Amino acid sequence: MKNILSLIILLVGIGFFQACEDNDKIVLQQPESFVLNTPKYASGIYDLKHTETIELTTSQPDYGFTAATLYTVEISLSQNFAEFITLPGNYSTARFDVPAQDIAVALVSLHGVEEESDYPTDTHPLYVRLSATISGSKVEPVHSNVITLPEVLGYFALDEMEMPEEMYIIGNVAGDWDWNNSTEMIPVNGSPGKFWAIQYLGQNDGGDNAEIKFNYAMEWNGNEFGYNDVTIGEGSDGISGNDENNITIGNPGWYIVVVTTAIEGREYTFSVDFLPPYVYLQGDVNGGHWGTTDEAHRFAIPDLSLGADAEFVSPAFTNGGEIRASIQLPGHEWWHTEFMVFDGEFIPRGAGDDQDRVNGTVGQRLSINFTNWTGNVE
CATH class of the missing domain: 2.60.40.3620 (Immunoglobulin-like)
Incomplete structure (x- = not known):
């Protein structure tokens, strides 16, 4: 009888804890808004040319639980955000610094000016809000309230130019x-x-x-x-x-x-x-010479009569081991312009990391068609 009573108590306890777990189940809520705080010094003049960052603080949207929230900053010249720009980057904390340069660049577009002489020289209100979402989820973005920075002085700021990545x-x-x-x-x-x-x-x-x-x-x-x-x-x-x-x-x-x-x-x-179209074997297969520009390790240049669809052929490998090849540009290391053939395909290292290794044996040669980006080791 005592064992039966203990079993009943155990089953009731399991049911109680299960009920608690059901009641504590997390339910994702879609908030309507959240609070972006007005900066402490908002009444002052924000001179963007002489300011590094503007600090913003916010409360997390109420998703029903503490979530990994990402915030982006949106700015506008009108309080109703009829036209606005989302600033670069996002933030994962409730307190963060926004680069003044990013705001200044966005203001050039919002003002619609193309010449420095046309940029406004007076201060003006700037309206700011945040957009929030949960990282990696399908929850809809939610906007904060709009705050006003009454006196912002921008300047004709342009994005830094970046080098082309292709040619x-x-x-x-x-x-x-x-x-x-x-x-x-x-x-x-x-x-x-x-x-x-x-x-x-x-x-x-x-x-x-x-x-x-x-x-x-x-x-x-x-x-x-x-x-x-x-x-x-x-x-x-x-x-x-x-x-x-x-x-x-x-x-x-x-x-x-x-x-x-x-x-x-x-x-x-x-x-x-x-x-000159000089291509060189490097390393193990040429006897351990690295960064060489010795003619003995130079690929044969195809005759012009063969046209563009012709192969550059290396000297025969004098040693077995890793096959490495490159051109040599003045002021550069050989590996800045190295390349290799993988399964019949010519693949240059380019701006990437070190390449996988391909091994060769004595007497083999490396052939490359630089027009079709093909090649072989045989």
């Missing part, structure tokens, strides 16, 4: 003036805005010498650049321009083409070098 060659031989067939250049590791390509610049089917242009997008969008837009490097013999602003190649051949980008003010400037 393409187009021409009468390189792609037949079709961007879909253009040559994608390879980033130089550790040098943003610098690119290289081994390019066939012989003659086209009509017997005309090669002509090329460049762009950092695969399209005719007004940003393409040619002879009058670049500085041609010393030693690039036989290079000239024509009436179409194309770069014309006076000495047909294979070249390492290098584009180096710089930023001056709000504009890109470009220099272009045309270097």
Whole structure:
């Protein structure tokens, strides 16, 4: 009888705790709003040119539980937010600093000005609100109340220019003036805005010498650049321009083409070098020579009569081990421009991390088609 009574008490207890668990079940709520606090010094003048950050504090939206909330900042020149801009970045704490530079850049767009002389010189109200959501959830974003910063003094601020991440060659031989067939250049590791390509610049089917242009997008969008837009490097013999602003190649051949980008003010400037197409074996398979430019380790340059669809072939491997290959640009380490063939595909390191290893044996050679991006070890 005592055992039966204990069992009954145990079952009642389990039911009680189960009921408690059911009552404590978390239910996600969709809040209607939440509170963005007015900054302590909101009544003062926010001179954005001489301010680093503006601190904002908020209470978390009531989702029914403490959630990992992400906040973004929205600003407007009108209290009803008929037109607004979301500032870059997001914040995961209830107190955070907003870069004044981000606000100033957004205000240039909100004011709709394109020249510094047109930017307002007087202070004006700025309206701020937050948008919140739960990280990784499908919950709808919710907006805070709107606060007013009565006197904000902006300035003609522009986004910092970034180096292009891509570069393409187009021409009468390189792609037949079709961007879909253009040559994608390879980033130089550790040098943003610098690119290289081994390019066939012989003659086209009509017997005309090669002509090329460049762009950092695969399209005719007004940003393409040619002879009058670049500085041609010393030693690039036989290079000239024509009436179409194309770069014309006076000495047909294979070249390492290098584009180096710089930023001056709000504009890109470009220099272009045309270097001999020297490719080198590196490391184990050449006997342990690294960073070599010795002719003994240089790939054979294909005859021009073979056209663009021709292979560069390495010397025979003198040792077994890792196969490494590169070009050598002045002022750079060999691995800044290294590449390898994987399963028949030419893959450059570019701006990426170290590549996987491929091993070779004595007597084998590495062949690469730089036009089709193919190759093999045999």
